[in-house]
Each structure stands twice: as structure tokens, then as C-alpha cells.
Amino acid sequence: MSALSSNWDRRSVLRAAAGLAALGPLAACGSNNGRSGGGSSGKELVQYFHAYGEAGTEQAIKKYAKAYDKAQVTTQWITGSDFESKLFASLLTKNAPDLFEFHPQIQLVRSGQVADLSDIIDPVKDDFNPADIASHTVDGKIYGVRMIDDPQFFFYRPSLLEKAGVKVPTTLDELIEAAAKLTTGKVKGLFLGNDLHAVINPLIWSAGADTLDSGNRIAYHTEGVKEGLKKMRGLFTSGHLLLDAPADYWDPSAINQGLCAIQFCGMWAMPQMQKALGDDIGVFAFPKVIDSGKPSVYNGGWSMFVNAKGSHVDLAKEYVKWLWIDQKKYQEDWSLSYGFHIPPRTSLAASATKLKSGLPAEGVRLFGEYGHFDNIGWTQSMITALEDVFANCVRKGGDPEAALDKADVTVNRELKKLFG
Amino acid sequence: MSTTTSRGVSRPAPAEAAPARPRRGLRGRATFNFWLFTGPFLIGLLVFVYVPIGWSLWLSFFEARFTVTPDKFVGFDNYRQMLENSDFTASLVTFTVFAAFIVPLTWAISLGLALLVNRLRFMRAFFRSVFFLPTACSYVAASLIWKMSIFSGVRFGLMNTVLGWFGVENIAWLADPDPPWYWLVIVSARLWLQAGFYMILFLAALQNIPPELYEAAAIDGARPGWQTFRHITLPQLRATSTAVVLLLLVAAYQAFDEFYNLLSKTTWGRPPLVELYYTALGQAQDYGAGSAGAVVLTLLICLVTLLQGRFMGFGRGEEAE
Numbered sequence: 070m071s072a073l074s075s076n077w078d079r080r081s082v083l084r085a086a087a088g089l090a091a092l093g094p095l096a097a098c099g100s101n102n103g104r105s106g107g108g109s110s111g112k113e114l115v116q117y118f119h120a121y122g123e124a125g126t127e128q129a130i131k132k133y134a135k136a137y138d139k140a141q142v143t144t145q146w147i148t149g150s151d152f153e154s155k156l157f158a159s160l161l162t163k164n165a166p167d168l169f170e171f172h173p174q175i176q177l178v179r180s181g182q183v184a185d186l187s188d189i190i191d192p193v194k195d196d197f198n199p200a201d202i203a204s205h206t207v208d209g210k211i212y213g214v215r216m217i218d219d220p221q222f223f224f225y226r227p228s229l230l231e232k233a234g235v236k237v238p239t240t241l242d243e244l245i246e247a248a249a250k251l252t253t254g255k256v257k258g259l260f261l262g263n264d265l266h267a268v269i270n271p272l273i274w275s276a277g278a279d280t281l282d283s284g285n286r287i288a289y290h291t292e293g294v295k296e297g298l299k300k301m302r303g304l305f306t307s308g309h310l311l312l313d314a315p316a317d318y319w320d321p322s323a324i325n326q327g328l329c330a331i332q333f334c335g336m337w338a339m340p341q342m343q344k345a346l347g348d349d350i351g352v353f354a355f356p357k358v359i360d361s362g363k364p365s366v367y368n369g370g371w372s373m374f375v376n377a378k379g380s381h382v383d384l385a386k387e388y389v390k391w392l393w394i395d396q397k398k399y400q401e402d403w404s405l406s407y408g409f410h411i412p413p414r415t416s417l418a419a420s421a422t423k424l425k426s427g428l429p430a431e432g433v434r435l436f437g438e439y440g441h442f443d444n445i446g447w448t449q450s451m452i453t454a455l456e457d458v459f460a461n462c463v464r465k466g467g468d469p470e471a472a473l474d475k476a477d478v479t480v481n482r483e484l485k486k487l488f489g
Numbered sequence: 490m491s492t493t494t495s496r497g498v499s500r501p502a503p504a505e506a507a508p509a510r511p512r513r514g515l516r517g518r519a520t521f522n523f524w525l526f527t528g529p530f531l532i533g534l535l536v537f538v539y540v541p542i543g544w545s546l547w548l549s550f551f552e553a554r555f556t557v558t559p560d561k562f563v564g565f566d567n568y569r570q571m572l573e574n575s576d577f578t579a580s581l582v583t584f585t586v587f588a589a590f591i592v593p594l595t596w597a598i599s600l601g602l603a604l605l606v607n608r609l610r611f612m613r614a615f616f617r618s619v620f621f622l623p624t625a626c627s628y629v630a631a632s633l634i635w636k637m638s639i640f641s642g643v644r645f646g647l648m649n650t651v652l653g654w655f656g657v658e659n660i661a662w663l664a665d666p667d668p669p670w671y672w673l674v675i676v677s678a679r680l681w682l683q684a685g686f687y688m689i690l691f692l693a694a695l696q697n698i699p700p701e702l703y704e705a706a707a708i709d710g711a712r713p714g715w716q717t718f719r720h721i722t723l724p725q726l727r728a729t730s731t732a733v734v735l736l737l738l739v740a741a742y743q744a745f746d747e748f749y750n751l752l753s754k755t756t757w758g759r760p761p762l763v764e765l766y767y768t769a770l771g772q773a774q775d776y777g778a779g780s781a782g783a784v785v786l787t788l789l790i791c792l793v794t795l796l797q798g799r800f801m802g803f804g805r806g807e808e809a810e
Binding site: 150158461 | 575576642658665754755766775
């Protein structure tokens, strides 16, 4: 005791504590990269995932990672709506993840942020949906492995449509009319998400246009799209659209809780809807906007990329190959055990019994018949430019032509930087 | 004993020098302690404030897409891009509208609260705590409560439930910019969060007003209430009011959390920081343009602060008058 008193008097202890307290925050800065100590092999990888809404997904991803014995794989499960921001910011630092999920976008390739995965995909290329391969290819090289395909369309309550004497809409006008007839005191006819962003691309495709043409030029600025924007403005102000819901379009709670009769959502939410509504649920594609248009389905989804500037590129590629190419049981589990997603591997999709009948089969049919996949040349800045178009002329009531002109400036600037 | 005495007697010189040694020691220790305590914070200031400011200034002259170590010099192109960007200029208007609402409202409400709790004789500590407590709440948490519970656009949102009792249709508080109900949501959230803090400042200032002033005014025939408040209380609070307005204005410039969380991905209601966030980090990943916008904003804040200080006499000592 005496020895302790002489060496560690109160002042010394306080001084040491103060010093540690002062230096602690500095020492902590930048150290939280998700790596939780060395594994038995001493090799470590970090992967980023956005937080999926379906229960059990986080545990599943961590279970797959734990089963890999050649490296310790740590998962950062990123909650909140700004996964992109966190990912992009971290990719500029030394604490960037070794691998991450995202959508195929050419700026990741042009800025050297994602590694070429052709060597691991080529041997099984024919077993992937060709559209998925095309959407991940730049100059003949494949830059990501598709994990899941997520068709997005309208879900509706047949009982409510029948009660209101409404048929399944085949045109945007019919959809708007249906929304009016289905709106009652407590139920709104339609929910397209709080910011309507989910239906931007479907509106463009259903108007017979596209985001970019095959020569990477603007293809969305058409009379049909302008017509669609005007119709959407009418719908927005009609009072028949559910606005400002607690959860956004990707969550099935609006239709499950009886807030709306028709909701735009993704196939991932189908099991939750079936659980809540039983057989009283149907699906249809985004209807044609003008006579010359055609129904459309956005085939979203997520892909796995390897950070080309990371310090473990080869190890990360090995892990991607192991999990997303070799481990078919995990790929099937990931696609079908939590929400419903279509496996990008054609062999898996063909053997997925859960997708062969009933509502899931109808979803797969819409996917095959009307599906549009990501265009790798359509980047985040361009996506934002068209989100602004919707904000300015659908939600704010501005002139569609002026809004599209403004988007053209941004998109053309981006195209010039990317393609010259 | 004698030995001890002789030893003690034989050490007069060190005894004289002794006071100097502790002084040097103290001074040395004081210097050490100064650096021990301020050093980490100075390093933090340098690393997290001055280096980023310098870096941002440097980035603003480069093509810095998807990189913070660019090599393509573009001169003032980023500045031109930001100043031609109507969203950026609109964000400055948004800030002006926001400041026009929030600064006078917070000033008036926090002063009103301070006057109320200052006179209280019953449950004084309770009321002071109740009004101050929201200051401890995170802006993000408050925004989510406002968005998902109080001002949710569906029928079971608190405000829509109350309005429903009077037969009013559900209001989409945040989804529809026409009419701009979102201002009510944003301003009320910030008022709730910050009024208590400024109430404390006013309370401290109120308690520093000498009671003799009120006594003298009463003797001179001043009526209690508005007349006393206008001619005694308000002038006595001038310094605090000036500081409060300045702090409120700076806080309004820094507005981010509630706008970002309440109005995600709109083109309206974006204050400058949210606009810059979307430019630099959100989607475009254009650190050059974002930095140029940040430099413009910094210069603007400096200019407004200097002008405000000049008009309101902030920092002007009595001797100068």
C-alpha cells in the first residue's frame, strides 16, 4: 500500500488520467474501420452492406462470412438512408472496405475504385443472366458480381379493387383513375414512395424512352416523358396519393397497414405482404404512359465489388469468388430465405421452387417480360438530376420542359467527363 | 544532534538558492502542464480545422471528382459552376428565410421564457430544467420524432389526429412544398431544441440587472410591466441580446441536421450546408465544386458577421463610446 501511495499519489493518477483523456480522442480518430482484431490466419477483410429491411439478413451475411476459413471477414452493416455517402467517403480513405455492395456505375470504374473481376466470372459467365453481365461490363471487362435481382412493380389488394369496381390498370391514366376510385376516408388509392424517386425510371421506360441511348446520349428528354410528368403532377395534387408515410416505398407497411390500396414496391417485400394480407395481393407492371409506350419493370438489385485501391485485392476477389460464385447454397439462401429476390444465376433461378408458383411466379413473369436493367453509364449524378426533375415539376409544379432542360445540363456535363 | 545542526548551519547557500529552484520547477511544470492540456486540442484544431480549411481551398481550384488528391488544375471553374448553379444560390435564399424566422422567434421566445421563470416563486427549478432539457436532445433524434410522430403525413400522426378532430383533412407536412408547411416543422423543431439554451443566457443577464434600477424607476413613476420592461429591462439586456442574435445567426448558417433528416432529397428547403453536402458527398462526389461552395459560404459568413457586428455594436467597449 505504501509503495503504491508513494508512486501513484492522487495528483499523478489525475495527471495520467487527464493525459489519457486528452489523447484518447486523437488516438481513436480513424481507428474504427470495422476490423476487430486478427483472425487465426492473420488475414482480414472488411465488407460494407446497407441495412436490408428483411429480418435475418444481417445474421445471414455474417454467417456466410464466418464460414470462410481463409480470412476473417468483418461486416459493416450500415443503417440509415445515406449508404452511398458513407461508402463513397470511405473509399477515399485508408479505412475503405475491401469489398462492398453497390449498383454498377461507370464512374467507379473510371476512377479506378473497383477491380476487374472478369477472371473469376468468365468461367461461369454463361450461368448468369446476360442482362446482369451486360450491366456490369465496361470495355469487355466485368466489374461486379450480381448477388440478387430485385424487380419492382405495383402491389395491389384485389378485394379493394373489386369493391371499387376497378380493373387492374394498363395505362397511367387508368392508374390515376383507379387511385381516385380507391381513395376513401382512411385509405389512399396509391403509394409511390415519399419522394416518388422509385418510379422515375419506370415512367421513362413506360413512355417509350430510356435514360441513355446505346451511344450514351440523352434519351429521356421526349414528349412522352413530358406527358408522363404532367400526368404525375395531376396525380400528386389529386389527393388520392399517399404522401409523407412513416416508411418509404421499399417497406410494405403502407399496404400492409391499410394506408393504401396499391403500392409501388419490390419483390423482396412479397413474403411480408403475403404474411399480412394472405391471398389478397396481386402485382402489375408500371403501365404504359402514352399509347406508344409499354409497361415496364425496374430490375434493381445489388452487386458485390472489390475495392481496387484496397490493400487486399486478391484476397477480396478470392472471397467474392468463394461466396458469390462457388457457394450456391448461400446464394440461394440469400435470395429466397428472407425476402424474395431472383437469383442472377440462371441455374439457381430455374431451381428456385419458391418462385415457381403463385404470386412469386407472376413477379418472375413480369421481370422476364417487361424488365429493364441498370445501365452502367447512368451514374449517381445523372440519377440525382432526374430526381430533381421529379421534385421540381411533379412535386413543386414547375414546367417539365424547363426541368428537363436543367437536367440535360448536368447529364451532358457528366457524359462529357465520362465519355468525352 | 550537533552534526545535524552543523549540517543545517553549513547549508545557507542552498537555502538561499532553494526558492529559485522550485520557481524554475514550477515554471517548467506549468509549461509542461500547459502543453499537456492544450497540446492535444491544438493538434486537434490544426488537424481537424485548419488543415481541412486549407485543403478545401486547394481542392476548390482542381477537378476533384471521386478524389481528394487531384492533379488537374481548373482555376476558377468550380467557383463559376457553383455560382451558376441555381440550387446553390437558392440555398442561400433558403438560409435567409430560415434565419428571418428562427432568429427573431428564438430571441423572443427565449427572452419570454426567461422573464417567466425569473419571476417564478413556485417550482422554479423544475420549470427552468424543463425548458432547458431539450437542449440535451440530439437534432437528429428530434427531427425523427417530428417527422415520424408529430408531423407524420398519415392519419395517425399527432398533428393530423388533432386536426382530424376538427374535420381537417390530413396534411402532408413534408412531402408537398405547396403550401410550404415544412417551414412550420423545421422552425418548431429548432425552436424546441434551442430556446431553452438561450433562455439560460437571458436568465443570467436578467439576474445581473441591479434591483435599484427598478426601485428608482418606480419612485419616478414608471409603471411595472411593459413600460419597465421597455425602458429598463430591454436596454440592460442589450449586450446579451446582441450576443444571442449573433449566436443564433451563426447557428442558422450551420443548419444541417433537421433539414437533412426532415427534407431528404428535395430541391426546396436546402440550406447551404445541405446543398454542399449533396454536391461534395451525397451523390455527385465533386469535392472541387463542393469546396468552392464552402469557400464562398465562408466568405459570406465572415462578411455578414462583420456587418452585423458593426451595426449592432458587438464588442464595442464603453470607453470607445
